[in-house]
Amino acid sequence: MRRILIVGGGYAGFYTAWKLEKKLRPHEADVTIVDPRPYMTYQPFLPEVTAGSVEARHVAVSLRRHLRRTHIIAGSVVKIDHANRTATVQTPDAPDRELAYDTIVVTAGAVTRTFPIPGVADEAIGLKHVEEAVAIRDRLLTAFERAAALPPGPERRRLLTVTVVGGGFTGVEGFGELLSLATALLKRYPELSFDDLAFHLVEVRDRILPEVTDKPGRWVVEHLEKRGGHVHLETKLVSAADGHIVLSDGSEYDNHLLIWTAGNQSNPVIARHTDLPVNEQGLFRVRADMRVGTDDAPVPDAWAAGDNAAVPDLASDVPGATVVPNAQHAVRQGKRLAKNLVADLRGRKVKPYVHHSLGTVATLGLGKGIFQYRRIVIKGLLGWLMHRGYHVLAVPTWERKVRVFLVWVAALFYGRDIVSLLSVQHPRAAFVAATLGERDRQVTRR
Template identity: 75%
Template sequence: MRRIVIVGGGYAGFYTAWKLEKQLSPHEAELVIIDPRPYMTYQPFLPEVSAGSIEARHAAVSLRKHLERTKVVAGTVTSIEHATKTVTVRPADAPDYALPYDVIVVTAGAVTRKLPVPGADDVAIGMKHVEEAVAIRDRLLTAFDRAAALPDGPERRRLLTVVFVGGGFSGVEGFSELLSLATDLLRQYPELSFSDLSFHLVEANQRILPEVTDRPGAWVVRHLEQRGGRIHLGARAVSLEGGHVVLSNGEEFDANLIVWTAGNGAHPVIAKHTDLPIDERGRIVVRPDLRVGTEDAPVEDAWAAGDNAAVPDLAVAGATTVPNAQHAVRQGKRLAANIVAVLDGRRPRPYRHASLGAVATLGLGRGIFQYKGLVITGLLAWVMHRGYHVLAIPTWERKFRVLLVWISALFAGRDIVSLLSVQTPREAFVAAGVPSVAPVTRAQAPRDSHEPSARAA
């Protein structure tokens, strides 16, 4: 029985394992998936998690619950040696060990692209994981509580200043959703006004949303500026030290919340710790059928998909597929089918998928959709965004939970409770204090009422 090891439990990895379970009988292959997190994050929902429109756990799909025949290993892969067909696994609480395999599937995804900006490591938060989206929401909600107790002045303005660095889909959606949340919150805080809010989106290029064409992208900029957002095009973050933001265009201001969404970077294990072929951007070289290698030099028993793979885009000559959920999900399904085909002695099929268009949420009731020359904005685009993603998130259980939250929000509004203290759970216990008492010795300890006394003995 072959052991198929899947490195990474994101979209492509989860769907590969999920479909392999359905297409292979238990005696045909042993399936193993390795990821430090016990769940798949549905990243398109993270902006709505940060805005309180979706419950955080509903944007995560449990690996153990939904992969019934796949062994889930909680750990990080630190190296892949295909020459010996072993991966090195680092668990959280045990020494590293080598895990042999017969077939390797690399779906480790990408990491947040970090630039050498002073202070970024100390103050910025990414937005690739559920924990980060929750922290962003809780920090903004807590900032409103603190600002409402302060008089008008620099500290109040600092608390209500939010900066997003990066104008791709994650940055624009996160910025728009948080701006929508902040605007709605003003109704609950009569001490604050719209003029107290200061939202900045910083993008090094002269346009945002590279996935859409120029005119829709320019419309989004105007739309966000009409809602009070500041869009800094052609500007870079020069320094973020101490929360003091310095931009390359000369502007400076203090911010309480800085979110880093400046694109994807190569996964360090893929870029530096594998003998599989990689390209100049640190992605695994794959053929159109998702097997590792080139048409002339395929690598046997090695497959890759998702953001860590340079998958040829057969719909656009000479291009590779863009790193998004739409491609990763479909690549995972095709990859599973191709592995089964090879095991059965059949030829694998190439991955071919024409884009369904680009859709983005711009806050509650607002969105944009583009398919070729067709552009839809406003409420209809927002409904299309929600409809597409509730269909795309795997498992009926998750679809049902997300729909219930959305329906309840129509009548009850957003949940605006901050649970920032969850990040420091022992703080309240420690702050409560314990009276100082002398240690009790055995001689001083009270005798159990059921213990016979020495006299009675």
Template identity: 70%
Template structure:
């Protein structure tokens, strides 16, 4: 029985474990997945979670529900020592665990890249996990509720100002979807006028959406600005202290909601706490067949894929190109890796990972999108339909597809739900504040003898 240890339960890790479960023979190997979260986040749905178009739980795929023959360990990997064939895992509670393996799969996933900007860690939300998307949506709707009861002035203006930092797919899709939600919600808030909304998208480069060419990117900027957004190109966030945004172009304003979506960084475990070979960016050096190692020599029985792996892109025209760290590649790398591990267990040669891009598609809000495949560009409603069609097919399991489709059909009939559940982040507050009187209160209310 070979011990197969998978570090990370994201796209690549989930699909590797899923594929191994289906094909491993009895006694051939046992699979263990280590991840701090009990689910895989389908990140392309996070912008729609922001807008209330997809329920939060429907963007999360339960590992236990779908990996029936896999051992699941809830915890964070703190160190990988391949020379000793073991990893150190820190669970939510209790002492650290040391897990040993015969075959190691590293799919730890990237983390949000941040910079030492004053106020950023105190004021901003990330946009990488379901919990963050739900919190951003609740913050916006709570701000609408508060602003509707205030007179016009600085506090009301702050509540109705939203700032996104980062013009990649995550930032632009989140910005577009949240802008669509805010605009659609105005009909329920007659106290708020459309011109009071202030939506700012800040990008350090001279263009947004680097995955598409210049002209489609320029069209996206015009589309967002036509809907009331403001796009700041060649601009950086200088400070966000006390929700006061300062930009490198000299502009300053208060913002009730700040979202940081300025790219990813290598997982610290892969970058700093492993004896496996990494490149100058902290990514694992991977061969075309997804084994860890240089072209000259592979590391025995160690595989990697996803955002933390420098996987050669054999379909690219540029020599030395690496696959783009996106869901399209991670899912297919996970499937190929499962087949290659099975082949190596059975004495067969592993095959190289080759995938030609299917194009890029992005949602820009309800009924708006953009798609590009080489020189073919589709904009507006058809691209939005293509985005929804592709991702409902791509999200794993028929159960998740059915749930997402049901929510979309309901929203088409009745619109999106605009209830804020921000208080769910403090579930005991009402009980503690309004429950049984505290001891000192009972003493004060006691009759005087």
């Protein structure tokens, strides 16, 4: 059987493997997927996880549960030697090993882009993985508990101050959802007032949400500011050392929760540890059919899709344009890639990836959203309903669709769950404290 290795279990990787299982004949090919996490994260739901509108486990699609004919390796590919058809796999509990393959599909995605800003490495939390979304939610809920026990003053204000860096979809949606959660929490904390909250969104460009046009983008800024948010455009984060935020527009304040969503950068394995061709941005050069290489010099048995590949955008009128690295494209690239792999395996003609955008949709908090398709713009409650409708249909597997929908129905009647489980990050703390207490009692009796 032909050995197909898929590097990365995100959108493109998961959908490639999922569709291959449905299209390949028994014993036609052996498929292996390598990813450090045993699940695919449906990232568009992460802002709602931070606000408690979606349960954390419901945005994680188990690879082993849904890829029943695919070999799963919980590890990371740290080197690709395509000349010898081998990949070096690193796992937590074993030495690095060489994994041989006949065909490789690289869908490792991108990594969070960071800058050497003082304090960011020590203070910031990303919003790319479900663990980060859960940590953000628990820290905000715990901050409310701590602030409610304090008198009005600088420390209470610091605990209820949140800064989000990055005005793309993840940053704006995360900001809007957290602001919505914090505002709703005030009903449960009579000790606190709206004036105690301070939410800051920092964006280096002169606008947010670059995927929408200028007018809807300005409306989003005005909408967030009317709800009490502070939007800093054309502003850089200068320092976050010791929890003190310094911005390039002159603003300075003490901060409790710093969330970093300032875009992505190329995966270091793709950019520096492979003999496959990459461009200046560290992305694979691929053809429109997602085969690595160019039309004049294709690389045999190598394919790539998703955020680590510069896939030509055949639906664009701009010469040389590549598709926007988002979930909408990654999902559809994975499906097309699976069809092309099967066609190539059977000696048939492969087809290029062409996809016209279905529009952009964003949540700005409970009951608030925006949708745009070309010149059609829908705001407010209807935009929010369209966001939820689109994503409950887009999240893979019926099992996950049902789970997410049931949580939404429950929240409609009973509201969000506002219990913080921050202590889960230190699961032995209570046991250790009990052990030390028993030792003290023994010493006292002696």
